[in-house]
Amino acid sequence: MLIFVISAIDFHMPPICSPIVRPGRPAEASPMVSKQLSNTISSSRMTDLKELSLVSGKAAWMAYLDIYCLDADGALFDAALLSAIAALSHLQIPSIAMNDDGKIVLVSDEDGQKRAQEPVNKEKRKLTLRSIPFSLTCILHKNYILADPTAEEESIMETHVTVVLDTSGQLISLYKPGGPVLAYTSAIQDCAALTRQRVKELNNFLDKANSAMEV
Amino acid sequence: MGLPNVSEDLSSEVEVDAFKRIFPLRYFERHLAESIRADGRPLGKARETSIFLGAVAFANGSALVKIGSTVSHYSCVFFVKCRCEFRFLIFLWDGFNDFLIDLCSDYVDCY
Numbered sequence: 001m002l003i004f005v006i007s008a009i010d011f012h013m014p015p016i017c018s019p020i021v022r023p024g025r026p027a028e029a030s031p032m033v034s035k036q037l038s039n040t041i042s043s044s045r046m047t048d049l050k051e052l053s054l055v056s057g058k059a060a061w062m063a064y065l066d067i068y069c070l071d072a073d074g075a076l077f078d079a080a081l082l083s084a085i086a087a088l089s090h091l092q093i094p095s096i097a098m099n100d101d102g103k104i105v106l107v108s109d110e111d112g113q114k115r116a117q118e119p120v121n122k123e124k125r126k127l128t129l130r131s132i133p134f135s136l137t138c139i140l141h142k143n144y145i146l147a148d149p150t151a152e153e154e155s156i157m158e159t160h161v162t163v164v165l166d167t168s169g170q171l172i173s174l175y176k177p178g179g180p181v182l183a184y185t186s187a188i189q190d191c192a193a194l195t196r197q198r199v200k201e202l203n204n205f206l207d208k209a210n211s212a213m214e215v
Numbered sequence: 216m217g218l219p220n221v222s223e224d225l226s227s228e229v230e231v232d233a234f235k236r237i238f239p240l241r242y243f244e245r246h247l248a249e250s251i252r253a254d255g256r257p258l259g260k261a262r263e264t265s266i267f268l269g270a271v272a273f274a275n276g277s278a279l280v281k282i283g284s285t286v287s288h289y290s291c292v293f294f295v296k297c298r299c300e301f302r303f304l305i306f307l308w309d310g311f312n313d314f315l316i317d318l319c320s321d322y323v324d325c326y
Contacts, residue, residue: 142247
């Protein structure tokens with residue numbers, strides 16, 4: 001029996017990010033974005049959770065995602081999802097060995113003694129990301145659709161739609177929390193078209209960032 | 216020579232800021248009617264995005280993502296011709312009703 005571990009995702013908003021956020025009390029948007037991120041990442045199935053398994057039935061990796069918002073200027077979920085995906089694409093799983101006692105020990109290259117242990121995970125390796133989700137938040141206002149709103153526009157106009165697509169063009173998530181403007185089919189299709197453009201842009205950005213890191 | 220222009224530019228900037236603060240929804244709708252945003256973007260365009268990997272040294276995977284910036288560029292073209300005069304008579308509290316009437320009449324005169 002394999003152990004499947006789902007990532008724990010937390011979205012933090014320290015008071016430095018916005019004049020609205022007060023110290024001590026968590027901001028309203030923080031649990032909303034955390035839950036939305038968890039749902040999106042789990043339903044997109046971009047990582048095979050078997051890769052996080054070490055020893056069948058005994059040990060597995062658990063990934064903690066801590067996302068800190070440094071400057072809240074609207075479209076928080078888009079920035080949070082993009083940073084989570086970029087961090088997961090940069091993730092390197094360290095090499096691991098198992099003791100005779102059955103304990104898991106980190107293998108360091110310097111120590112020659114620990115190399116005698118049986119390595120479970122021989123090398124540092126990266127996660128394989130299959131279909132990467134990207135999102136775009138739009139504002140619906142009368143007959144207009146505004147992509148990627150600022151915090152000022154979000155506070156004035158009330159209807160937001162967040163569309164999440166993956167790189168193969170499949171719809172992962174659609175989120176519309178109320179608001180006076182109704183979500184007609186044509187409006188949703190226009191938002192999805194804008195999101196499809198945005199997915200291509202962001203995928204290029206992510207490929208450039210990863211190729212820059214490999215050099 | 217320079218002083219009257221400077222005071223005129225400053226007064227028009229104050230007018231735009233007052234209009235934005237008192238009528239925020241109408242301020243944005245004036246931009247929407249011209250198919251631009253308050254920061255100069257077209258309607259369907261996202262902000263400038265940059266991704267920086269490896270921001271935190273002791274984490275196994277980390278990233279810093281920046282969408283947009285804190286510096287906003289407002290276009291004031293559509294409001295220079297508007298000659299609203301907001302007479303701030305806050306200290307004369309007895310004249311507050313007159314202030315409201317002046318505000319509404321100025322608002323009507325602008326359009």
